[in-house]
Amino acid sequence: MRDLKEIRKDIDKIDNQLIELFKQRMDCARDVGIYKQANNIPVLNEGRENEILDAVEEKGGEYGASARLLYSNIMELSRALQHNIVGSGKELKSVINNASTDIPSSGIKVAYQGIKGANGHEATLRLFPNGEAVNYKSFADVFSAVDNGEVAFGVLPVENSSAGSVSAVYDLILKHRFYIVKALDLPIDYCLAGLKQSAFEDIEIVWSHPQSLSQCAQYIADHGFDSVPFSNTAIAARDVAKEKRLNVAAICSYKACEEYGLKVLDNHLQDNDENTTRFIVISKKLYIPKDANRISLCFSLPHVTGSLYSLLCRFNSLGLNLTKIESRPRQGRQFEYLFYLDFSGNVRSENVIELVSQLSEEMPEFSFLGNYAEPEFPIK
Numbered sequence: 001m002r003d004l005k006e007i008r009k010d011i012d013k014i015d016n017q018l019i020e021l022f023k024q025r026m027d028c029a030r031d032v033g034i035y036k037q038a039n040n041i042p043v044l045n046e047g048r049e050n051e052i053l054d055a056v057e058e059k060g061g062e063y064g065a066s067a068r069l070l071y072s073n074i075m076e077l078s079r080a081l082q083h084n085i086v087g088s089g090k091e092l093k094s095v096i097n098n099a100s101t102d103i104p105s106s107g108i109k110v111a112y113q114g115i116k117g118a119n120g121h122e123a124t125l126r127l128f129p130n131g132e133a134v135n136y137k138s139f140a141d142v143f144s145a146v147d148n149g150e151v152a153f154g155v156l157p158v159e160n161s162s163a164g165s166v167s168a169v170y171d172l173i174l175k176h177r178f179y180i181v182k183a184l185d186l187p188i189d190y191c192l193a194g195l196k197q198s199a200f201e202d203i204e205i206v207w208s209h210p211q212s213l214s215q216c217a218q219y220i221a222d223h224g225f226d227s228v229p230f231s232n233t234a235i236a237a238r239d240v241a242k243e244k245r246l247n248v249a250a251i252c253s254y255k256a257c258e259e260y261g262l263k264v265l266d267n268h269l270q271d272n273d274e275n276t277t278r279f280i281v282i283s284k285k286l287y288i289p290k291d292a293n294r295i296s297l298c299f300s301l302p303h304v305t306g307s308l309y310s311l312l313c314r315f316n317s318l319g320l321n322l323t324k325i326e327s328r329p330r331q332g333r334q335f336e337y338l339f340y341l342d343f344s345g346n347v348r349s350e351n352v353i354e355l356v357s358q359l360s361e362e363m364p365e366f367s368f369l370g371n372y373a374e375p376e377f378p379i380k
């Protein structure tokens with residue numbers, strides 16, 4: 001067995017050579033960048049990269065796979081350097097520089113899905129206390145209202161702490177690619193809302209939105225209730241009041257229960273005490289408030305091995321914290337996905353804007369969805 005001190009001495013010697021070679025390689029990459037800028041050549045050259053990766057894998061012998069991984073990282077870094085030199089992402093930078101900082105708070109209409117008393121209505125009141133909340137039937141209708149200018153903003157639920165993502169909304173975000181300008185994590189508390197003349201023992205059937213049924217799945221199973229999906233919790237409450245069936249109750253907010261003249265038959269039905277739903281605000285116009293701390297992007301991945309891995313490496317190398325990544329299948333394309341990604345940061349910091357600009361050039365179907373302020377903890 002070799003002596004540990006001796007081996008470490010060798011490693012130090014090799015590292016000294018490696019770092020010199022790494023610097024020389026980066027200098028070459030920089031020169032290639034200068035050439036590319038002068039000759040208007042794109043930074044990424046997949047063919048060349050694949051040739052290099054295949055060659056190092058072959059030469060790497062028993063460490064072939066590791067050599068490939070090491071080189072894919074090195075090339076990622078050399079590309080990042082070249083993007084800086086060629087000034088990638090000019091269009092995006094100008095969009096970001098021209099964004100307004102102040103989101104109007106009054107004299108505006110804000111769309112939400114459902115009716116008065118819905119969680120979306122509550123989120124809208126919290127996000128725009130001085131705005132005019134306008135209700136729409138479906139999530140798609142909220143997007144259309146923003147699209148055709150009927151409203152300035154739309155409020156949509158994207159994720160619940162126990163039931164997960166609202167995938168229908170993600171699909172609409174990826175389709176329309178409006179900007180996200182605000183977000184909020186709203187605590188969600190459900191009651192069992194029945195007719196004034198019903199007693200808890202009469203209830204056999206519960207009506208609610210599928211997300212809410214899922215957040216109360218254990219409660220529903222424990223009581224042996226049959227559940228019926230509704231387009232919205234407040235609509236379920238309104239219809240319980242309208243249809244007057246003694247054995248039916250809605251699972252809805254306390255506000256909806258009161259709004260539609262129902263009686264609380266049971267409290268706090270959610271399986272998880274810390275039940276919250278994250279809402280976002282969509283807009284056709286970009287606003288980036290000064291205190292923005294969250295960035296959302298969407299894109300598809302280039303058809304190269306490890307492209308998701310190398311993307312994540314780039315965030316890691318800048319110390320940026322991903323808070324969400326969601327993949328949605330692309331319509332009509334088997335096993336191809338669009339990615340939606342959130343991370344912490346502000347585009348006014350240099351490393352963040354550089355990274356986003358680079359991705360805007362390299363990721364197919366890239367969109368910058370926004371940089372907005374989101375409280376770190378759920379509001380009370």
Ligand SMILES: C=C(O[C@@H]1C=C(C(=O)O)C=C[C@H]1O)C(=O)O
Pocket residue numbers: 028029032043044045046048049052074075076078079082
């Ligand atoms: C250095 C170049 O630019 C990029 C980086 C590469 C590398 O680091 O080897 C290879 C191809 C390009 O995607 C080049 O084009 O040669």
